[in-house]
Amino acid sequence: MFKNLAIFFSLFTVLLCTAQNNKLFDEATAAYNSGEYEKAIGFYTDILDNGEHSTAVYYNLGNTYYKLNKIAESIYYYEKALLLSPNDEEVKTNLSYAQNMTLDAIGTMPETGLSKLYKSITGKFTFDQWGYFAIAFMFLFVLLYILFYYANASTLKRWSFIGSILALFICIIAIVFAYIQRRDFKDLQPAIIFAEESSIKSEPNVSSQQVFVIHAGTKVNVIDQLDDWNRIQLADGKTGWIQKNELKLLKDF
Numbered sequence: 001m002f003k004n005l006a007i008f009f010s011l012f013t014v015l016l017c018t019a020q021n022n023k024l025f026d027e028a029t030a031a032y033n034s035g036e037y038e039k040a041i042g043f044y045t046d047i048l049d050n051g052e053h054s055t056a057v058y059y060n061l062g063n064t065y066y067k068l069n070k071i072a073e074s075i076y077y078y079e080k081a082l083l084l085s086p087n088d089e090e091v092k093t094n095l096s097y098a099q100n101m102t103l104d105a106i107g108t109m110p111e112t113g114l115s116k117l118y119k120s121i122t123g124k125f126t127f128d129q130w131g132y133f134a135i136a137f138m139f140l141f142v143l144l145y146i147l148f149y150y151a152n153a154s155t156l157k158r159w160s161f162i163g164s165i166l167a168l169f170i171c172i173i174a175i176v177f178a179y180i181q182r183r184d185f186k187d188l189q190p191a192i193i194f195a196e197e198s199s200i201k202s203e204p205n206v207s208s209q210q211v212f213v214i215h216a217g218t219k220v221n222v223i224d225q226l227d228d229w230n231r232i233q234l235a236d237g238k239t240g241w242i243q244k245n246e247l248k249l250l251k252d253f
Contacts, residue, residue, distance in 0.1 A: 020050065021050055021052045025043070028043030037064050040064050044060060055084045055088060058080040058081035059081040059094075062098070066094070071102060076194075079095065086124075086125075101217070130178035131178045133170075133174040137174060140164075144167055190220070190249070190250045191230075191248060191250060192220075193218045196215065197216075221233045225244070228243055
């Protein structure tokens, strides 16, 4: 009895939170459309505080901050939206507009054709999505193999066998891609610079030599940390130390 009550209250809480978040989202959209951007940000932030992390919320926050000319914040939320939906062209387009307003023009390290190809394929979906593909094709493999086992017609047996092998092959490929995406997701710790201008040091202390300067809105990857310092790497390969309070990690869901 108590177990059933616990399940009921859990479901009720989920439905209540969903209804509340939908109401907040509608209020935020109305505030945005009427030009009350600070008010819209408050509503969207309330949704995040309720534990709701979605592409739509992050994307709309990016748009709202962009309207306020807060470029670093705008880029930060666009990038968070892309973490959840890496192939969303609308988010990519708006992100590129925001990035064009930053001061730093940082190139990228050259990649081989093979590296580009593998990233373009594995990056089509998140590791969760690749995992769903693997499960779906595993079920298809089982069904086709059962059909092959029980089929009487030689043509049906042949095609079901070929189909089952193909489904198994795709399942294995999806598992490999899911592993690669999961590994890359764990290894990368992207962040956005929020300080208007950051002096990047050669060592994790304020008296060390400055190696370069970057500005608000620049995307970096955190590769190490020590006390109040993070060691970062730019897209062009440059590295250095920055104080933690000058950037915000993207994977802080």
